[in-house]
Amino acid sequence: MSSPEEVVIVGAGLVGAAVAYQMAIRQERARLILIADRDPARDQGPPELDVYSIWWPGPDDTMLRLVSRSIDLLEGVSDLSNGSIGMNRRGQLLVTTRSDGLSALRVAAGRMAGLGFGPLREHVKIDWYLPSPITGFRGVPDGFDLFERAAAARASYPFLAAEIAGALHVRRAGWVDGVALRRWLMIEARSLGVEVVHDTAVAIQAADDRGPRVALASGATWEAAAVVACPERRMRATLNLLGTPLPLWDAPRVQARLAAGADRILPDAAPVVTGIDRPGGGLHARPTSDHAILGAWIPETPAGSADEIASNAGAGLLGALAELVPAAATHRGPSSALRTESSIQARTADLRPIVGPVAPGVLLNAAHDRPTSSALAAGDLVARYVFGEPLPDFAGGFTVDRLTATGKWEGGRGKGEGAASQRAE
Numbered sequence: 001m002s003s004p005e006e007v008v009i010v011g012a013g014l015v016g017a018a019v020a021y022q023m024a025i026r027q028e029r030a031r032l033i034l035i036a037d038r039d040p041a042r043d044q045g046p047p048e049l050d051v052y053s054i055w056w057p058g059p060d061d062t063m064l065r066l067v068s069r070s071i072d073l074l075e076g077v078s079d080l081s082n083g084s085i086g087m088n089r090r091g092q093l094l095v096t097t098r099s100d101g102l103s104a105l106r107v108a109a110g111r112m113a114g115l116g117f118g119p120l121r122e123h124v125k126i127d128w129y130l131p132s133p134i135t136g137f138r139g140v141p142d143g144f145d146l147f148e149r150a151a152a153a154r155a156s157y158p159f160l161a162a163e164i165a166g167a168l169h170v171r172r173a174g175w176v177d178g179v180a181l182r183r184w185l186m187i188e189a190r191s192l193g194v195e196v197v198h199d200t201a202v203a204i205q206a207a208d209d210r211g212p213r214v215a216l217a218s219g220a221t222w223e224a225a226a227v228v229a230c231p232e233r234r235m236r237a238t239l240n241l242l243g244t245p246l247p248l249w250d251a252p253r254v255q256a257r258l259a260a261g262a263d264r265i266l267p268d269a270a271p272v273v274t275g276i277d278r279p280g281g282g283l284h285a286r287p288t289s290d291h292a293i294l295g296a297w298i299p300e301t302p303a304g305s306a307d308e309i310a311s312n313a314g315a316g317l318l319g320a321l322a323e324l325v326p327a328a329a330t331h332r333g334p335s336s337a338l339r340t341e342s343s344i345q346a347r348t349a350d351l352r353p354i355v356g357p358v359a360p361g362v363l364l365n366a367a368h369d370r371p372t373s374s375a376l377a378a379g380d381l382v383a384r385y386v387f388g389e390p391l392p393d394f395a396g397g398f399t400v401d402r403l404t405a406t407g408k409w410e411g412g413r414g415k416g417e418g419a420a421s422q423r424a425e
């Protein structure tokens with residue numbers, strides 16, 4: 001595609017806002033229209049984890065390069081917004097109770113260091129370990145610090161359990177205020193001429209002989225040179241609109257937070273704490289000003305209603321966290337101050353997003369496992385496709401054709417979308 005006159009972006013979550021922003025700052029003459037069915041639910045809701053991290057240990061550097069570029073762009077946005085997106089770089093503390101877990105962390109961090117993403121420093125004691133600052137992201141050591149003993153980790157992070165085998169501090173990580181980030185991108189995009197249309201795309205038709213046509217619920221239709229679909233939580237429905245089934249799997253995610261005023265689990269100055277001992281799953285916790293937020297994704301779709309999934313996973317999450325951070329044990333039990341919600345998000349087998357053309361004139365930008373880490377670089381990639389700019393050589397790692405039959409296709413019209421979701425749709 002080159003120099004289209006009109007581009008329609010469908011979906012105004014973080015990923016769609018990043019596309020609109022990246023296109024708008026290019027000052028191309030294209031008319032940019034952003035179709036937003038509503039403000040994302042999270043704008044009115046409580047904060048989410050909004051963690052970004054360079055930690056993408058494998059299998060190669062494809063995702064690392066996208067994420068590294070995206071964090072560069074995020075830092076640029078933080079500067080341009082005068083810090084209003086609340087970006088910190090406290091790092092991500094990956095914690096394990098197992099000696100083989102510690103070995104795996106050492107190998108993975110060594111590989112990432114070998115790929116040029118910062119040095120690996122190994123500590124038996126902490127005499128030369130420099131903690132990350134609580135705010136800001138300048139002047140922070142890069143790379144990775146491996147604590148090879150519980151005592152070394154606990155000297156800097158005394159909230160950790162004495163029984164852990166060790167921990168890895170990933171330095172290029174932290175979190176942002178995700179609502180502020182999306183708002184800033186939207187305000188900037190609008191001020192640069194992006195037109196926001198509050199409507200729902202109900203059909204996207206591609207044709208070889210003309211540009212794609214987008215039909216809206218209001219009855220309006222748009223013919224554009226290019227359409228970029230950024231549906232995320234309405235991914236299945238959008239693939240149905242596009243007539244493009246893809247090998248995706250349904251990743252259940254649970255977000256849990258302590259009620260305001262509950263006893264703290266993590267001190268205010270803590271980094272993101274990630275447990276790595278659950279096979280195939282992940283556990284993250286970080287502090288907020290009035291309560292700790294915990295989030296996890298769990299490997300298999302559990303049976304049961306959304307309430308059951310959320311409450312079982314919340315209890316499991318606290319149990320797993322208590323093995324790493326003993327203060328979490330005080331919140332277990334029926335009177336727990338933990339509030340949980342679950343959702344199901346479509347993901348690719350390699351957990352990389354899909355960013356690229358799916359039909360003539362139509363691009364998909366979706367299935368971001370952690371969009372805070374990837375949305376800005378994905379937006380840049382989309383803009384390059386649409387405006388015919390040179391693509392980085394990692395672009396092919398995100399196109400749909402990498403998703404072969406080996407991917408797990410849970411298939412079926414609308415399956416999984418919102419099925420166990422309390423916050424989607």
Ligand SMILES: Cc1cc2nc3c(=O)[nH]c(=O)nc-3n(C[C@H](O)[C@H](O)[C@H](O)COP(=O)(O)OP(=O)(O)OC[C@H]3O[C@@H](n4cnc5c(N)ncnc54)[C@H](O)[C@@H]3O)c2cc1C
Nearest residue numbers: 011013014015037049051201232233253254255370371372
């Ligand atoms: C427990 C948990 C923890 C998480 N932790 C993190 C984390 O630490 N870091 C991180 O980066 N991410 C994390 N995430 C993921 C993150 O919260 C979401 O994936 C992210 O907010 C999705 O943003 P989005 O813009 O891609 O999609 P959405 O927020 O879903 O936005 C897409 C928008 O497009 C709209 N839309 C879709 N189809 C149409 C249509 N046809 N017409 C018009 N509009 C349409 C939707 O209604 C929606 O408003 C976590 C998620 C969970 C559940």
